[in-house]
Amino acid sequence: MSAYTGTAALTRLALRRDRLMLPLWALVTGGMVAGGAGPLGALYDTPAERAALAASMTANSSMRSLYGPVFGDSTGALVAWRYTTFAAVLAAVMSLIIVVRHTREEEETGRQEMLSAGRVGRRAPLTAALLTALVADAAVALIITAGLAGEGAGGALALGLAVGGTGMVFAAVAAVVAQLTESARLAKGLTATVLGLAFVLRAAGDAGDSPALTWASPIGWAQNVRAFAGERWWVPPLMAAAAVVLGAVAYGLAGRRDVGMSFLPARPGPAEGRIATAGGLAWRLQRGSLLGWTLGFLVAGVVFGGMVEGASDLVGDNEQARRIFERMGGQAGLENAFLATLTGLFGMVAALWIVGSVLRLHGEETSQRAEPVLAGPVSRLRWAAGHLAVAFGGAAVLMAAAAAGLTLAYGRDGGPVLGAALAQLPAVWVLGGLTVLLYGAWPGAAVAAWGVAGLCLALGWIGPSLDLPRAVLELSPYAHLPKLPGTEMAWAPVVLLTGLAAALVAAGLAGFRRRDLRS
Amino acid sequence: MTNAISVSGLHKSFGRTHALDGLDLTVATGEVHGFLGPNGAGKSTTIRVLLGLQRADSGTVRLLDRDPWHDAVRLHRHVAYVPGDVTLWRNLSGGEVIDLYGRLRGGLDPARRAELVDRFELDPTKKGRTYSKGNRQKVALVAAFASDVDVLILDEPTSGLDPLMEEVFKRCVAEERERGRTVLLSSHVLSEVESLCDRVSIIRKGRTVETGSLAELRHLTRTSITAELAGPPDGLAHLPGVHALDVQGGRVRLQVESDRLDAVLTSLTRSGVRSLTSTPPTLEELFLRHYEETGR
Numbered sequence: 054m055s056a057y058t059g060t061a062a063l064t065r066l067a068l069r070r071d072r073l074m075l076p077l078w079a080l081v082t083g084g085m086v087a088g089g090a091g092p093l094g095a096l097y098d099t100p101a102e103r104a105a106l107a108a109s110m111t112a113n114s115s116m117r118s119l120y121g122p123v124f125g126d127s128t129g130a131l132v133a134w135r136y137t138t139f140a141a142v143l144a145a146v147m148s149l150i151i152v153v154r155h156t157r158e159e160e161e162t163g164r165q166e167m168l169s170a171g172r173v174g175r176r177a178p179l180t181a182a183l184l185t186a187l188v189a190d191a192a193v194a195l196i197i198t199a200g201l202a203g204e205g206a207g208g209a210l211a212l213g214l215a216v217g218g219t220g221m222v223f224a225a226v227a228a229v230v231a232q233l234t235e236s237a238r239l240a241k242g243l244t245a246t247v248l249g250l251a252f253v254l255r256a257a258g259d260a261g262d263s264p265a266l267t268w269a270s271p272i273g274w275a276q277n278v279r280a281f282a283g284e285r286w287w288v289p290p291l292m293a294a295a296a297v298v299l300g301a302v303a304y305g306l307a308g309r310r311d312v313g314m315s316f317l318p319a320r321p322g323p324a325e326g327r328i329a330t331a332g333g334l335a336w337r338l339q340r341g342s343l344l345g346w347t348l349g350f351l352v353a354g355v356v357f358g359g360m361v362e363g364a365s366d367l368v369g370d371n372e373q374a375r376r377i378f379e380r381m382g383g384q385a386g387l388e389n390a391f392l393a394t395l396t397g398l399f400g401m402v403a404a405l406w407i408v409g410s411v412l413r414l415h416g417e418e419t420s421q422r423a424e425p426v427l428a429g430p431v432s433r434l435r436w437a438a439g440h441l442a443v444a445f446g447g448a449a450v451l452m453a454a455a456a457a458g459l460t461l462a463y464g465r466d467g468g469p470v471l472g473a474a475l476a477q478l479p480a481v482w483v484l485g486g487l488t489v490l491l492y493g494a495w496p497g498a499a500v501a502a503w504g505v506a507g508l509c510l511a512l513g514w515i516g517p518s519l520d521l522p523r524a525v526l527e528l529s530p531y532a533h534l535p536k537l538p539g540t541e542m543a544w545a546p547v548v549l550l551t552g553l554a555a556a557l558v559a560a561g562l563a564g565f566r567r568r569d570l571r572s
Numbered sequence: 573m574t575n576a577i578s579v580s581g582l583h584k585s586f587g588r589t590h591a592l593d594g595l596d597l598t599v600a601t602g603e604v605h606g607f608l609g610p611n612g613a614g615k616s617t618t619i620r621v622l623l624g625l626q627r628a629d630s631g632t633v634r635l636l637d638r639d640p641w642h643d644a645v646r647l648h649r650h651v652a653y654v655p656g657d658v659t660l661w662r663n664l665s666g667g668e669v670i671d672l673y674g675r676l677r678g679g680l681d682p683a684r685r686a687e688l689v690d691r692f693e694l695d696p697t698k699k700g701r702t703y704s705k706g707n708r709q710k711v712a713l714v715a716a717f718a719s720d721v722d723v724l725i726l727d728e729p730t731s732g733l734d735p736l737m738e739e740v741f742k743r744c745v746a747e748e749r750e751r752g753r754t755v756l757l758s759s760h761v762l763s764e765v766e767s768l769c770d771r772v773s774i775i776r777k778g779r780t781v782e783t784g785s786l787a788e789l790r791h792l793t794r795t796s797i798t799a800e801l802a803g804p805p806d807g808l809a810h811l812p813g814v815h816a817l818d819v820q821g822g823r824v825r826l827q828v829e830s831d832r833l834d835a836v837l838t839s840l841t842r843s844g845v846r847s848l849t850s851t852p853p854t855l856e857e858l859f860l861r862h863y864e865e866t867g868r
Contacts, residue, residue: 161662161701235701236662236663236701320699321665321697321698321699322663322664322665322667322668322697322698322699323665323667323668323697324665324667324696324697325667325668325671325696326664326665326667326668326669326670326671326672327668327671328664328668328671328672328675329671329672329675329676330675330676331676334672337664338661338663341663420659421655421657421659422659422660422661424620424625424655425653425655425658425673425712426673426676427623427625427644428623428625428648428651428653429648429673429676429677430645430646430648430649430676430677430678431645431648431676432644432645569620569625569626569627570620570625570626572616572620572625572626
């Protein structure tokens with residue numbers, strides 16, 4: 054029996070378990086890029102228009118920080134500019150979830166023990182997880198290559214490899230991190246932090262024209278494949294090499310520890326507890342992740358706040374850039390438009406916090422941890438209220454942290470920025486309310502809330518440059534918010550959305566009180 | 573109020589599965605009641621309905637003379653629950669969890685808590701994810717026994733405990749009974765039920781098939797008799813209630829329904845008895861008889 058015995062069976066098991074998530078994620082990630090050529094090509098249909106767009110985007114450090122530099126003015130090159138970062142991040146998240154799910158999570162739940170007691174080699178579980186990630190990333194690459202072949206086969210292949218390659222680099226990062234922690238949640242969180250850091254490094258590098266920073270980030274590598282603009286074929290092998298080296302580190306670490314053990318072992322806790330209420334329990338369970346998110350928002354605020362000044366570098370009469378800014382920021386003043394764009398982005402990312410935080414209810418219930426608490430003298434409303442207070446209040450804390458970061462680096466009066474950030478909350482809360490409704494009324498479909506939040510994110514991030522119909526864009530609650538700072542505060546949508554969020558929460562809680570606890 | 577728990581005609585379906593199909597259960601105040609049944613018979617579902625975690629489709633359910641669905645919060649002050657499969661928060665220590673459950677109910681007696689932690693040999697500083705199954709079970713047991721409640725609902729509480737800890741558990745239940753508390757004990761460990769329970773209910777496929785004191789239930793079953801006789805037995809085979817008769821010379825083995833014992837003994841004495849062994853039915857035999865009838 055070799056160290057790899059059983060890899061094939063474990064890979065089949067992993068693919069079987071992920072039979073829904075994996076194709077869906079690959080299809081959305083790959084399809085988004087592959088489908089991008091049509092709308093972009095239609096929007097900028099003459100070479101002159103495309104050249105103007107490329108020139109203005111290259112000149113503007115703020116836009117470079119968001120999307121990266123433009124390397125060419127063909128439709129293909131514009132697709133690569135517009136989508137590489139977003140698709141690479143999606144592929145990276147997919148890969149890290151796959152790897153942690155099939156390594157540390159299996160060990161943590163004790164399932165790995167049963168498998169490893171069979172004819173399963175020591176290296177088989179990690180190998181199977183990496184192979185599963187490879188299948189998923191290859192699928193993404195294939196969809197991109199096939200979908201964009203019309204723009205040039207070489208460029209399409211390069212873009213596919215760039216996105217899939219980033220996925221594999223983060224699969225390998227996750228493989229290393231999964232050896233270090235005992236908890237799968239922490240492993241995912243730490244890997245996501247590395248990913249966030251990679252994004253910020255690239256953004257800072259591209260905005261400040263400092264290639265060293267960009268090249269420190271795997272997402273920067275993906276852009277620098279330069280698909281459709283004189284492909285650099287040596288970059289994908291660089292990604293492969295990085296993945297192999299990280300993979301070797303992971304195997305080395307895995308060989309030095311026991312199943313279920315880690316290099317960052319759990320410390321003993323207090324013999325006596327001070328948590329006395331369901332609300333206190335919710336806070337205790339969520340405070341760590343709220344702290345992490347708050348720091349993330351603060352740091353990102355500082356990084357992006359430093360780029361606001363650059364917004365005015367833009368040549369004033371550049372029509373293309375103005376068009377994109379005006380769609381995203383909804384106004385003419387460029388610094389304000391950029392700030393409005395940024396607070397909008399923070400608002401959309403805060404949706405991920407609120408969905409995840411509300412779904413803690415779902416996790417507590419399905420893991421049977423809610424049962425003994427609710428078998429105590431704790432009403433269902435009180436139990437849910439604890440987690441919801443952290444979720445909805447936490448969203449406000451995050452937006453305030455982002456505003457503080459932006460203000461620190463931008464160095465102007467912070468009031469309007471804070472106002473703009475907090476004005477995002479009603480839309481965030483609506484998505485949180487929708488999650489509560491799904492959880493309360495259709496608990497089996499609660500995780501679909503992630504899909505809704507993802508859709509709103511895609512509409513806000515990609516939508517403005519695609520000239521989608523207004524009716525489609527307005528499906529997202531974010532489309533109805535006033536574009537602050539710089540424009541008049543509009544109270545009507547803010548009040549209406551807040552009311553809608555409250556109604557959704559109330560409906561969800563009413564459903565939750567009436568239904569059986571899931572066992 | 574003489575019955576702490578009274579359930580009658582309880583129905584509960586999940587989609588097309590009928591988990592409970594007219595279940596009856598009566599637990600008198602102050603008794604330890606064994607709740608037996610094969611896996612999937614509906615024990616845990618009954619307990620969840622009793623706790624107001626799931627709602628009855630039909631039938632009456634009373635806990636301490638209240639409706640467990642509508643008065644859940646008020647009732648839970650007087651009830652402690654130990655689930656069969658205890659899951660803990662991975663980053664909370666066992667001590668934190670015990671105190672949380674205690675405080676939710678209005679506080680624990682610190683002396684009693686310390687005594688129980690000691691008796692169960694639990695390390696309360698370990699984090700949830702590092703406990704073994706038995707130790708997770710101990711966390712829930714300490715929390716339940718340390719709380720000042722009227723009713724304890726224990727769903728297979730000793731699964732994962734070693735024999736020494738099972739003894740500790742038995743003593744704790746006995747102490748609870750002495751304090752006048754009511755215990756509903758769902759279990760597969762028959763020796764545990766036999767030594768602890770005043771009465772038992774056996775359920776099968778969501779219905780109650782047998783209920784009563786152990787003495788009453790034994791009455792319904794057969795006693796095994798082995799005898800050595802001076803002469804050949806006379807007319808045993810024709811007596812009503814005799815089963816599995818096996819005669820080899822003067823050695824007789826048979827099973828007899830408990831209410832027919834008298835006639836059998838009279839018949840044996842006529843032939844002259846040299847030795848006689850009589851074994852009362854164990855709960856296990858009773859249990860197996862009902863389980864086997866399920867045709868699993």
